[in-house]
Amino acid sequence: xxxxxxxxxxxxxxxxxxxxxxxxxxxxxxxxxxxxxxxxxxxxxxxxxxxxxxxxxxxxxxxxxxxxxxxxxxxxxxxxxxxxxxxxxxxxxxxxxxxxxxxxxxxxxxxxxxxxxxxxxxxxxxxxxxxxxxxxxxxxxxxxxxxxxxxxxxxxxxxxxxxxxxxxxxxxxxxxxxxxxxxxxxxxxxxxxxxxxxxxxxxxxxxxxxxxxxxxxxxxxxxxxxxxxxxxxxxxxxxxxxxxxxxxx
Amino acid sequence: xxxxxxxxxxxxxxxxxxxxxxxxxxxxxxxxxxxxxxxxxxxxxxxxxxxxxxxxxxxxxxxxxxxxxxxxxxxxxxxxxxxxxxxxxxxxxxxxxxxxxxxxxxxxxxxxxxxxxxxxxxxxxxxxxxxxxxxxxxxxxxxxxxxxxxxxxxxxxxxxxxxxxxxxxxxxxxxxxxxxxxxxxxxxxxxxxxxxxxxxxxxxxxxxxxxxxxxxxxxxxxxxxxxxxxxxxxxxxxxxxxxxxxxxx
DNA sequence: CTACATTTGTCCGTATGTATT
DNA sequence: GAATACATACGGACAAATGTA
Numbered sequence: 139x140x141x142x143x144x145x146x147x148x149x150x151x152x153x154x155x156x157x158x159x160x161x162x163x164x165x166x167x168x169x170x171x172x173x174x175x176x177x178x179x180x181x182x183x184x185x186x187x188x189x190x191x192x193x194x195x196x197x198x199x200x201x202x203x204x205x206x207x208x209x210x211x212x213x214x215x216x217x218x219x220x221x222x223x224x225x226x227x228x229x230x231x232x233x234x235x236x237x238x239x240x241x242x243x244x245x246x247x248x249x250x251x252x253x254x255x256x257x258x259x260x261x262x263x264x265x266x267x268x269x270x271x272x273x274x275x276x277x278x279x280x281x282x283x284x285x286x287x288x289x290x291x292x293x294x295x296x297x298x299x300x301x302x303x304x305x306x307x308x309x310x311x312x313x314x315x316x317x318x319x320x321x322x323x324x325x326x327x328x329x330x331x332x333x334x335x336x337x338x339x340x341x342x343x344x345x346x347x348x349x350x351x352x353x354x355x356x357x358x359x360x361x362x363x364x365x366x367x368x369x370x371x372x373x374x375x376x377x378x379x380x381x382x383x384x385x386x387x
Numbered sequence: 388x389x390x391x392x393x394x395x396x397x398x399x400x401x402x403x404x405x406x407x408x409x410x411x412x413x414x415x416x417x418x419x420x421x422x423x424x425x426x427x428x429x430x431x432x433x434x435x436x437x438x439x440x441x442x443x444x445x446x447x448x449x450x451x452x453x454x455x456x457x458x459x460x461x462x463x464x465x466x467x468x469x470x471x472x473x474x475x476x477x478x479x480x481x482x483x484x485x486x487x488x489x490x491x492x493x494x495x496x497x498x499x500x501x502x503x504x505x506x507x508x509x510x511x512x513x514x515x516x517x518x519x520x521x522x523x524x525x526x527x528x529x530x531x532x533x534x535x536x537x538x539x540x541x542x543x544x545x546x547x548x549x550x551x552x553x554x555x556x557x558x559x560x561x562x563x564x565x566x567x568x569x570x571x572x573x574x575x576x577x578x579x580x581x582x583x584x585x586x587x588x589x590x591x592x593x594x595x596x597x598x599x600x601x602x603x604x605x606x607x608x609x610x611x612x613x614x615x616x617x618x619x620x621x622x623x624x625x626x627x628x629x630x631x632x633x634x635x636x
Numbered sequence: 637c638t639a640c641a642t643t644t645g646t647c648c649g650t651a652t653g654t655a656t657t
Numbered sequence: 658g659a660a661t662a663c664a665t666a667c668g669g670a671c672a673a674a675t676g677t678a
Binding site for chain 3: 148176177178192206207208209210211212213214
Binding site for chain 3: 399400401430435436437438439442456457458459460461
């Protein structure tokens with residue numbers, strides 16, 4: 139095999155700055171809360187112009203790694219990880235790829251049900267108590283406002299996913315859930331007969347919890363998929379529902 | 388309910404430029420291949436300075452929406468959607484959240500097995516033929532180089548996931564797969580006894596394909612999970628393997 | 637609470653290398 | 658090859674914002 143040369147892409151000055159700072163942050167050399175040098179200091183250290191430094195900081199900010207405020211004498215702040223950048227790219231994907239609501243819900247059914255499958259094995263007693271508390275919160279919010287109900291619902295799923303023990307699943311469900319909620323914002327609050335919908339949702343959650351308590355992961359996963367289908371199906375056109383039913387066996 | 392005022396975050400000039408261009412692209416007003424006005428033209432239209440325009444373009448470029456080259460008289464080019472930005476955020480997540488290889492593989496097991504579950508129902512005859520071709524490619528690459536084998540393996544999974552019909556699952560498996568491959572690059576090529584590993588992998592793929600052909604999604608999913616476990620387990624410490632076995636029932 | 641020094645946000649002018657015509 | 662228009666990068670300038678004495 140002859141030597142294979144790769145094309146030398148012209149790498150911009152600001153990209154080299156981004157790479158170095160990124161490496162420092164991702165390697166842990168700069169932890170959350172740490173401060174970068176001021177822009178003028180950075181232009182000396184990297185020996186580039188100020189606009190180059192600024193463009194690099196913009197990119198780092200867009201990736202959610204740092205935040206800079208005007209007038210702050212301490213320089214840009216290194217942020218703790220946030221799924222904001224992931225959320226942004228996924229929202230973009232949803233718009234330009236014209237993801238259907240069904241695809242998003244299907245994705246949630248897959249991830250959440252897998253998480254509960256794992257949670258049924260790994261959950262602690264404390265987590266079970268948290269799940270109970272979340273369901274109690276849903277019941278309490280039945281009469282009052284929908285926001286509280288939704289929050290308790292989210293809390294339940296958060297505990298489940300956390301108990302599953304996979305951080306990647308955790309982040310992805312979080313992101314996709316908020317994308318879904320953005321899409322159907324408003325639709326839920328004035329859904330027809332939402333009282334009975336909420337009561338049925340609570341019953342489903344109780345069944346899932348019971349299965350988790352018994353350690354029956356397969357049953358818990360099946361119940362959770364059905365619960366999610368029931369909850370979102372009313373917002374879907376008939377054609378899209380069938381794709382979801384394929385997951386209900 | 389009283390009026391709820393939200394804090395007015397100071398929105399930077401470049402952010403408003405980003406928002407407007409982003410909206411134009413995501414709404415489809417500017418499709419892939421379209422050209423943005425030149426930087427000087429943009430500073431007139433938005434009535435902002437040059438650096439403001441440039442910072443906005445850098446952010447848009449970081450999000451994978453546009454690309455600008457020096458000297459191009461046509462201005463920045465609107466790009467077709469690419470998962471590059473998603474890939475970037477997920478790589479960052481993997482590093483700062485210290486995702487284990489096991490978590491990544493577990494994620495793939497979940498998504499790929501769900502995709503094959505759907506594919507068993509939705510696949511066309513043409514897709515079945517493509518899967519066969521991919522397996523043939525794996526067999527052909529057995530003796531020669533490992534790259535060709537890996538490529539054929541990827542092709543098989545790509546057809547499976549495409550046949551599943553969920554674009555979100557498709558993009559996510561694609562992203563996570565490349566993250567995994569980056570992590571274990573080199574490890575595979577010089578794995579002990581990789582010949583028998585490859586032969587076993589081919590046999591597993593054939594079993595999955597048979598199940599897909601028969602429309603037995605549950606069996607196909609189970610086989611695929613086991614196949615993936617077998618393939619990656621050798622690269623995992625014992626402690627991490629058990630979490631994966633939880634998905635093998 | 638008021639100054640003060642420093643920093644960021646933004647704008648402008650200029651030089652250089654590059655791609656298209 | 659030459660001309661033109663462009664992006665890249667530099668450096669200076671000023672206002673607004675911020676932390677501190």
